[in-house]
Amino acid sequence: MRVGIICLALVVSLTNKLSAQENPTLLSTQNIQLIGNKTVQVPHIINPPSSVALKINLLYAATLTPNLALEIGLSKKTSLELGGGYNFYDPDNQKHWKHWLVQPEFRYWFCERFNGSYLGVHALGGEYNFSKINLPLSVFDDLDENRYEGHFYGGGLVFGHQWILSKRWNFELSLGAGYVRVHYDKYPCASCGGSIENGVKNYFGPTKATISFLLFL
Numbered sequence: 001m002r003v004g005i006i007c008l009a010l011v012v013s014l015t016n017k018l019s020a021q022e023n024p025t026l027l028s029t030q031n032i033q034l035i036g037n038k039t040v041q042v043p044h045i046i047n048p049p050s051s052v053a054l055k056i057n058l059l060y061a062a063t064l065t066p067n068l069a070l071e072i073g074l075s076k077k078t079s080l081e082l083g084g085g086y087n088f089y090d091p092d093n094q095k096h097w098k099h100w101l102v103q104p105e106f107r108y109w110f111c112e113r114f115n116g117s118y119l120g121v122h123a124l125g126g127e128y129n130f131s132k133i134n135l136p137l138s139v140f141d142d143l144d145e146n147r148y149e150g151h152f153y154g155g156g157l158v159f160g161h162q163w164i165l166s167k168r169w170n171f172e173l174s175l176g177a178g179y180v181r182v183h184y185d186k187y188p189c190a191s192c193g194g195s196i197e198n199g200v201k202n203y204f205g206p207t208k209a210t211i212s213f214l215l216f217l
Helices: 002-022
Strands: 027-035 038-045 052-057 067-075 078-087 096-109 116-131 147-164 169-187 197-216
Touching: 052 078, 078 116, 096 147, 116 169, 116 197, 147 197
Parallel strands: none
Antiparallel strands: 027 038, 052 067, 052 197, 067 078, 078 096, 096 116, 116 147, 147 169, 169 197
C-alpha cells in the first residue's frame, strides 16, 4: 500500500514538472503566501518569455496618433515603460492636432512583472499646435476659434492591470491622473503669424489612459 502511494506521488510530481517545461508561460501555483491564518497558493509565471515587450495604445491610436512604447523588466516586481506618440494631423480645413509626447513610467507589480495589477509613477512632456478642434478635458475652452501652440510637462500616478493571453501576448488596461503645466502662445486663427496672448495654465486631472496589446520580444 505504501509503495503504491509513493509511486503515485512520484508520477504526479513528474507530470507537473513536464507540464511546466512544455508550457513555460502557464500559471503555476507554487508561490505560497500566508494570508491571515491560512496559507494560500498564488498563481505566478514560471519563466516569462522575455523581459522586454513592445506595445501600442489603441486609445491613443484612435486619435489618429501613431504611438509606440517599450516596457523593460527591471526585477521580479518592477518594470520601466518608455513610450510616446507623434501626430502630424494638419488637413486643409485649418484644423490642427499636431503634437509629440514622451511619457516614461516606473511600475511596481503586486504579484510579478507583466502579470496582474501594478502601481506606476510617470512623467510626461512634449509640444503641441492645436486649433479648430474640440478636446475633452482641455485647458483651452476656445479652440474652435483660436490656435494655441507651446509646450507642456508634468507627471502623475497610474494604476493598471495586465492579462496573459499567450506565450508572447499580453493585454493591458490602465488609467492615470496627475498634474500638467502648459505654456502657450495664442493666435486668432490657424494661419496667423502673430500671437495675441501668451501665458501658463495648470491642469489637474487624467493624464493617461491605455488599452494596449503587448508583444514580447
